[in-house]
Amino acid sequence: MQDFDDATRTELEAAAFRRLLRHLDENKDVQNIDLMILADFCRNCLSKWLVAEAEARGESMDYEAAREYVYGMPYSEWKSRYQADATPEQLAALEARQAAKRERGDDE
Numbered sequence: 001m002q003d004f005d006d007a008t009r010t011e012l013e014a015a016a017f018r019r020l021l022r023h024l025d026e027n028k029d030v031q032n033i034d035l036m037i038l039a040d041f042c043r044n045c046l047s048k049w050l051v052a053e054a055e056a057r058g059e060s061m062d063y064e065a066a067r068e069y070v071y072g073m074p075y076s077e078w079k080s081r082y083q084a085d086a087t088p089e090q091l092a093a094l095e096a097r098q099a100a101k102r103e104r105g106d107d108e
Helices: 006-026 032-039 043-056 063-071 075-082 088-104
Strands: none
Touching: 006 043, 006 063, 032 043, 032 088, 043 063, 063 075
């Protein structure tokens, strides 16, 4: 990536991000808790990161607007249509991941 100029690198990164959002949209069966367990981020994290990056650049972005962008619809609609209740196994796996992060001292 260092061989690209800043504008090209930014375009590639933006295109990859949009592709990630399309991929998540095409795989709504992948629950946020599954993403958190396996990759330590979820759709809500992406939304928070968008808001944080906008603020870091002196821009204002509403969290709910960011979530609507990431989810492709209002979060409340996505949640009612696609979010399943977390299983006891998922909750235990998420807690184990968070506990391991705390032990390592890399809890945000």
